[in-house]
Amino acid sequence: MNAMLEAATLARDVRSGRLTPTDVAERCAAAIEASEAEIRAFATLDLAALRAAAGRPGLDAMPLAGLPVGVKDIIDTADLPTERGSPLFAGYRPTSDASIVRMLARAGGLLAGKTVTTEFAFMQPSPTRNPRRSSHTPGGSSAGSAAAVAAGMLPLALGTQTGGSIIRPASFCGVTGFKPSFKLLPVLGLKPFAWSLDTLGLFAARVADVAFAMSALTGRDLALDADAPAPRFAVVKTARAAQASDDAHAALEMAAHAAARAGAQVVELELPAEVEAGDAASGIVQAYEAALAFADEWDRHRDQLSPTLATYLEEAQRTAPEQYDAARRTSRRARNALADTLHGFDAVLSFSAPGEAPAGYATTGSPVFNRLWTLAGTPCINVAGLTGATGLPIGVQVIGRFARDKTVLNAAHFLERAIAEHGVGGS
């Protein structure tokens, strides 16, 4: 397989004149031509348009320096179809770009193609294969984005997470996946699933690449600090720890050990019941909001929904407003209690997923270790570098406090280096 493309390094090379945007586009095109037939990461691909765009003058001076970017097919693009993983939207062309697509363009990123999403970013498996072992799922719902980065086809790709749709595929595919604080990136022009949970984020090779891309996209200072102090980590296994496999436990312990050896403060922490209650609440919030988000599809096109989604929505309709209101109150208390709990810590260290990517394609895996943090709106990163019993990637998740995205990026970068230096050969 192709090596992963490192966005920060490529952009630096373009800015210094060592590479041109066309060189980068051709590198992507070559990897796509080599791997796409097997991986099937793209819903729509227009390499001719990418090559034409890469030739535009001035890209090298722009923040993203003409890097090709994959855009999850749940995100509206005026220049490419937006099929949302559903036959209902086959060939659909939105009139406008989503806000994030304009932000990409303004920053000098190039639209490389639309990456495969599961149907409406829910649980029905997609055709995408895991580049680390093509007999295994890449996870979901941002399957194509995670796979395209893992397969070295793209340096950057956008994804979304309502349950665990960024962190889980990142863990399964062995890439960095970043879910920023809730609403740090605008979701306008995305097909909604649950408006209190839907979060836009991105995939890249390494933590430095994510930090670079987030800064370039938003104009915020989210760059890594060379002199950031060693982070204070709280290791949190959650009330669902029994659902993590032995090798997921081993990976988390190895990561904690590596961080401690590298000088981090590492403390085991149990979440108070008020925080843990957010996990169950997230299911109710998601169901109530999804029933409204898919009201049109349910009322007018039910026969074109997968059984997976139709069954979910049928049940979701039965969520009463009073249940929803109670779940939102539980959510608010969980967020506040989490903020109190994490006082004195820079980040949480936890599972990204229950283990390696499941074999086969019948499931996209479980968001059981993601839902609580999505509900909390806190920034989350999957840090790659460790592997499980069969040699597939197992990521660890670094979770920050709300709106402290820079802190969590620095903590994840610290952990990534610690794993590279201290984590290999253990367990």
Added chain:
Amino acid sequence: MNAMLEAATLARDVRSGRLTPTDVAERCAAAIEASEAEIRAFATLDLAALRAAAGRPGLDAMPLAGLPVGVKDIIDTADLPTERGSPLFAGYRPTSDASIVRMLARAGGLLAGKTVTTEFAFMQPSPTRNPRRSSHTPGGSSAGSAAAVAAGMLPLALGTQTGGSIIRPASFCGVTGFKPSFKLLPVLGLKPFAWSLDTLGLFAARVADVAFAMSALTGRDLALDADAPAPRFAVVKTARAAQASDDAHAALEMAAHAAARAGAQVVELELPAEVEAGDAASGIVQAYEAALAFADEWDRHRDQLSPTLATYLEEAQRTAPEQYDAARRTSRRARNALADTLHGFDAVLSFSAPGEAPAGYATTGSPVFNRLWTLAGTPCINVAGLTGATGLPIGVQVIGRFARDKTVLNAAHFLERAIAEHGVGGS
């Protein structure tokens, strides 16, 4: 002019068999045919479709009993064009209904037409005239919805408010306008302006009609309580009181006096500085989010924006993320401080607008008495019944605590009766 159509009464008459949905549709059609040429409340109208829909069996047993509803043209409808008040979307047909349009259909409401919105629900005046005096603005941005209800053309109409786009036109047109708690009604399928502020609400003749429609639409218990206790009102003039005209002050005092005479507790209250700071913050939040919400229109179709909107967006682009983040922190503190301040009160009584509708059509009036409450996400109602110096309506605004929509509806109903009984002939 036609008398206003009272939704709750019409629905009761349909349910009891005194009227059929066709009778109601014909009453609307007659009023529309009599007044629309002058008022211009509709962007799209399909009376044939309304008549056909009204003949469908079973409507009389549904919550909205086949009442015709106007839908602001910023809201997606699959069956009618959705032009958003902009030449950019002339003839645009969305693929899906907005969630609220499905909720209407599920509740047995009939799509009567799309009501005029100002361009993208911003400040550029629309062609709609004020039914109370057609030489005056109906306000904006929900101009057509307010005017259609005021002119007796429809018993119900949907509107949206980002600054003051429900309460202000309701005040100018002398109808009841209700902005529920933030996100009580889903905004999926609406063209966003500022995602932290955009709120969906509705217009009807009287408070009882709004309470009826909200219950019917949402399945929540938002019905008026016959035995609700007399409310405890805080009269709040805000730091912007000097911008209210003498007759707006007189109307507010008359409303407070009428409420007190009817048995309410009425206390003058000054907002703490932390709450008042939300007003300035709302401008920054709106600007930053609008710059992203209109990124596509700005980048690709700038020549088709009005000078009003283009000038606003040009300035809005310059809002730095740090200013936005600071404004969001200010907003959060304002919300929390407001909740503390209102402890012990059922509702605030304040200005709906600076005075009567301005003469002419050069402006849609000022949202100066609305922005703070929109930012706070609190339920707000314009209560009609009083008039200003030239005889045009001047509403008073009843504002509740967040998520206490039923309480504020009851308080507004109390005030409406008090004004009818005690408020006439004073001042």
